[in-house]
Amino acid sequence: MLRAVIALLVTASAHAHVPDAVAPAWEWNLAPWLMVLMAASAVFYAIGVRALWRNAGTGRGIAPRSALAFALGWLALFAALVSPLDWLGGRLFSAHMVQHELLMVVAAPLLVIGRPLAAWSWAMPPGMRRSVGGAFNARPWSAVWRVITDPVAAWALHAIALWAWHIPSAFDAALRSEGWHIAQHASFLVTALLFWWAVLGHDPRSRMGTGAAFASLFTTMLHTSALGALLSLASSPWYSEYLPLTAALGFDPLEDQQLGGVVMWVPGALAYLFAALAVVARLLARTGARAHGT
Numbered sequence: 515m516l517r518a519v520i521a522l523l524v525t526a527s528a529h530a531h532v533p534d535a536v537a538p539a540w541e542w543n544l545a546p547w548l549m550v551l552m553a554a555s556a557v558f559y560a561i562g563v564r565a566l567w568r569n570a571g572t573g574r575g576i577a578p579r580s581a582l583a584f585a586l587g588w589l590a591l592f593a594a595l596v597s598p599l600d601w602l603g604g605r606l607f608s609a610h611m612v613q614h615e616l617l618m619v620v621a622a623p624l625l626v627i628g629r630p631l632a633a634w635s636w637a638m639p640p641g642m643r644r645s646v647g648g649a650f651n652a653r654p655w656s657a658v659w660r661v662i663t664d665p666v667a668a669w670a671l672h673a674i675a676l677w678a679w680h681i682p683s684a685f686d687a688a689l690r691s692e693g694w695h696i697a698q699h700a701s702f703l704v705t706a707l708l709f710w711w712a713v714l715g716h717d718p719r720s721r722m723g724t725g726a727a728f729a730s731l732f733t734t735m736l737h738t739s740a741l742g743a744l745l746s747l748a749s750s751p752w753y754s755e756y757l758p759l760t761a762a763l764g765f766d767p768l769e770d771q772q773l774g775g776v777v778m779w780v781p782g783a784l785a786y787l788f789a790a791l792a793v794v795a796r797l798l799a800r801t802g803a804r805a806h807g808t
Contacts, residue, residue, distance in 0.1 A: 540598040548595060555630070556588055562633035569636075576629050584628025590621035595699070604689065605759040607767075611774035614702055618676075619785035622706035626714050668712040669730050672705040673737060680741060682752045689755035709734070713789070724797040728790050735786035742779025746772045 566575045593599060594616035603610035635643050649655065661667055678684060679698050688698040713727045751757060751767040760767040 541601040542598060543596050543600040552588070552592060552596065555634075558637040559584055559588075559628075559630055559633045562635065562637035566633065566636040575636075576633055580628050583624045584630060584633070587621045587624030587628055590616050590624065591703075594621065604695075605756075605763055606765065606774075607753060607756050607760070607771045608774040608777060611777040613699075615777060615782050615785070617699060617703045618672075618706040619782055622703060623710040623714060623789065626707060626710040662708055663711055663715070665712040665726055665730060668705075668708040669734065672709040673734070675701045675705040676738065677741065680745075680752075682754070685753050686755040689753070689759075713793070724793055727793045731786045731790040731793065735783045735790070738786070739779050739783045742775045742777070742782065744775070746775025746779055748772070748775070 563576055563581055567573065594613045599609060599613055599616075603613040635646065638646060650659070662671065679688065679701065684698075688694045709730075713730060745752070748768070748771060751771050753771070756770070757767050760770050
C-alpha cells in the first residue's frame with residue numbers, strides 16, 4: 515500500500531513535467547444535464563435564501579452557517595462530479611473511492627445542514643410554493659417520505675447501496691456503462707442524503723435521537739471500515755474493468771485497489787467518528803444550556 519502511494523506521487527510529478535502532447539488528457543465532466551442541475555441548485559438556493567431572509571429577517575429560517583454548509587457541500591459535489599477527478603475515477607479505483615467519499619461523507623452531510631429544500635421552496639412564487647407544499651404534505655408522498663426517512667430504513671438503504679455496488683459484477687457494469695455509472699453515483703448520494711437527514715435533519719419526526727444517531731454513525735463506521743479492509747487486504751484485484759485502464763497509467767491494479775480500500779477505511783471512518791462526536795457535543799451543549807437555565 516505504501517508503494518502505491520509513492521507510485522501515485524511520483525507519476526503525478528512526472529506528468530507535471532512532460533509536454534502537453536503526451537500528458538494525460540485531464541477531462542472535466544461538462545455533461546449538459548449535470549451542468550444545468552448544478553447551476554440550478556446553486557442559483558435557486560441563493561434566490562430562496564434571499565427571499566426567506568427578506569421576508570423573515572436575515573439569518574432566520576436558514577442560518578448563515580447553514581448557507582455556508584450548503585456552499586461547501588455544493589463545491590464538494592462539483593469536485594466529485596465535474597472536476598477531472600471524475601475522469602481519473604474511471605481509470606483508477608483509488609480516485610473513484612475519493613470521489614465516493616466526497617459524495618457520501620462530505621457533500622451529503624453539508625447539504626443536509628444547508629437545508630436546501632427550505633431554500634428551494636422560497637425560490638418559488640407564493641402560489642407555486644403553496645401548491646408544491648400541499649402536494650408534498652398529501653398522504654401518498656408523506657407516507658413514502660416517512661418510510662424512506664425512517665432512521666432504520668435510511669441506515670439500511672445506505673448500507674445496501676454501498677455494499678451492493680461494490681460487488682465486482684455491479685462495479686464493473688458501472689465502469690462499462692455511463693448509465694449505470696450515473697445510477698451508482700445517484701444511489702450513493704441519495705441514500706447518503708437520507709442517512710444524514712435521519713442523523714442531522716431538521717424534521718423531528720425523521721431525525722434520530724442522540725443515542726440512535728450515535729449508534730447509526732458508529733455502526734456505519736464499522737461496516738464501511740470492514741468493506742475498506744476487505745478491499746485493502748485483498749490478494750487479487752476485484753474489478754476486471756480496471757485492469758487495462760490502471761495499467762495504462764503505469765499503476766499496479768492491486769496496489770491501486772488497496773489504496774482505494776485505505777481511502778474508505780481510514781478517512782471515511784474518521785468522518786463518521788467526528789460526526790458521532792459532534793452529535794454527542796450537541797447533546798452536552800443542550801444539557802448544559804438546560805442546566806444553566808434552571
